[in-house]
Amino acid sequence: MTTNATAPFDRAHTDGLLSFLASAPTPYHAAASAAESLERAGFRRLSETEAWDGGAGGRFVVRGGTLIAWYVPEAAGPEASFRIAGAHTDSPNLRVKPIPDTGSSGWRQVAVELYGGPLLNSWLDRDLGLAGRLSLRDGSSRLVHVDRPLLRVPQLAIHLDRQVNEGLKLDKQQHMTPIWGLGKPSEGELIAFLAEESGVRPGEVTGWDLMTHSVEPPAYLGRERELVAGPRMDNLLSVHAGVAALLAAAERADLGAVPVLAAFDHEENGSQTDTGADGPLLGRVLDRSVYARGGTHEDRARAYAGTVCLSSDTGHAVHPNYPERHEPGHRPMPNGGPILKTNVNQRYATEGPGRAIFAGACERAGVPWQHFVSSNAMPCGTTIGPITAARHGITTVDIGVPILSMHSARELCGADDPYLLANALTAFLTD
Template sequence: MSPTPAHIQDLGAYVSAAPSSYHAAAEAGRRLAERGFVQLEERDAWQGGTGNYFVIRDGAIVAWVVPPDAEPTTAFHILGAHTDSPSFKLKPKPTTGRFGWLQAGVEVYGGPLLNSWLDRELALAGRLTLQGGSEHLVATGPLLRFPQLAIHLDRAVNEGLALDKQRHMNPVWGLGDPSGADLVGLLAAATGVEPDQVGGFDVVVADTQEPRVFGADGRFFASGRLDNLSSVHAGLTALIETAAARSPGGPIAVLAAFDHEEVGSASRSGASGPLLEDMLRRISLGLGAGEEERLRALASSFCVSADAGHAVHPNYAERHDPVNLPVLNGGPLLKINANQRYTTDAPGAAFWAGLCREAEVPYQEFVSNNAVPCGSTIGPLTATRLGIRTVDVGIPLLSMHSARELCGVDDPGYLAKVTSGFFRGMQ
């Protein structure tokens, strides 16, 4: 087998450390702090000016590098991504069960491929908020399972599996009487706090299987949450490289990793909220920009919305456009949609082509089959809210929204390499 690319090894480590959006933001912040980035608190006064900084807001993180010669009208080059993935979220009063089983009450988060979560060892991960307001990250080991019904009890299951989200998606996590059990208490114990101190929780289900390289010559990479931690990690890697260079004359490099994209982005930490606008405004103020200069900076800025896309599926080729057929390890996708589900337009396409050419990275175009409506990204939201020219890209996947997605070993590194050039101001 060929040597595993170092980028893929590090991506696997990042995904393993990020079972929830809150962990994804915290792990990104930890890596940035190790490399000299300064964490800022939104409630504090900022000194501003040049340097390397980040802010964590709930499950989102915004980090940036201001070059030493930045001016009030210096443009922003923004890589937008998201930290959340389709899953299941604990309901209030989550301890349930019957017939001697302990079960967890969960609500479907986003649009997961339900069948992909069956018969897997699963963890719980997220945050607990105590009565006093302090927050604590929590992550269990293997704890739950959505058990599938045996074929002997449903002989027609292979002719069509129908899963009811309310009746069938209730994972088991133990044996006993639910009246004497406490799932939240178990989470509190794992965090080292008293159960009666827990005032609220945001906890999701996560697959515990480790990421893995496999296939002929080690060309495949399987992992949970590649949509969209592959993009977050690419942006994080590129931003750290940009900070290490600290060269003058470039744009202000920004990584904006939002939460809640899978459920519409309408939150204080989502792309429809004020998070990115707040950060850009405060960066500009720190450089002495007035409103006129701030608007000039935005007019010169560019956003790359990076979110995973679809590779052609060999068993379902009819679901894809018959001409544009992206493959794994063929380079990141340039995502195009006439109805503006993706923001890519002619200037954006030309800009992306130039970035890839200068970085010596291949890229592929993606457009949907007209009979199969596509999803959307944070790209249209960012362009609408800020008026910044935006292009939609992302690595190609199979099994998107599965508990375990599949990409090529080269594509995440390609995306990071192009992003490094983008942050440095190539073109």
């Protein structure tokens, strides 16, 4: 379903998305970049180990690759409900193993483990950098971002596999180990290199969470530049839109509900972590917000009863080369606006009341929208939506932006859709 009215396309928003994608090769960088945007707008970072006040204003907490931010309006009592824009910061990729230095046949390589469900072939013959966080002996951590060609997973030449174009089969252990030089591997070499890149002594590094990323920058694509190609759109596109929507909501003086951005880590591997949507972090933040405003258990129950979450994650645009893989009556297209994702088996949390909430937000924003439903012949993915609904007992609606090449090292979306999504989220947060 679409509306006739459309919000004017703002190329500046999509320009900002491209910059955000380039600056956020890991969930830790994504959370840090979003935090910087909030701090510039006057939001205050809170420590989970200290007491919180309940006054008006913007606040946020960061734990690892997860950021939860909210804005308390002047008129918000302890029973005020929440309007939550949900998203996730992680993307499928190749992550460094605990003993990373390896090699074979005169090549130095880096041992990696597959995170989430990456399209393996999209990581072949691609120049890769390394990024993540280093944990130091004093208990602090340091972000590292080597954004230059450092690694490569080389394909086997067609001369040595004449049947490769009839069907590529990759062994996840044997064939996905990237090279990064010649010679015999030396224990501790990779971490020493990254410590030097970060300006710390190698002996100070006692732990690490590192991952690869494509160093090819995101870019506009197409004759009319109507498309955007880039990494990690699933789901940094939604995180970026959520930050923009929360900042816009914070400028409103007439809010009756508390707008929230919840950007979680670990969605791609099931969300069952302390920083995932199935962990306790969001509930604790919402509870503490209620209690900091003088609320009681009854106020908390009232606040949750009126709370709504829009779980924003990318979905599948109809693929022109594989149209038979899509539901024939529901074929979302790039630049057609955000999608409402529905699955009657609750792989998505959308139901009738949620559809009405989303449709109303799009109507107020002048944003067109589309339906997404999987073909009955294809299994349906899932999101943080059903997890959020079940864990917190709140109305949840699954939405997103249609893209191609989901879980590839480089994905594709319409250049208008990020701005349209941000407008819809803004209308929802300010309802």
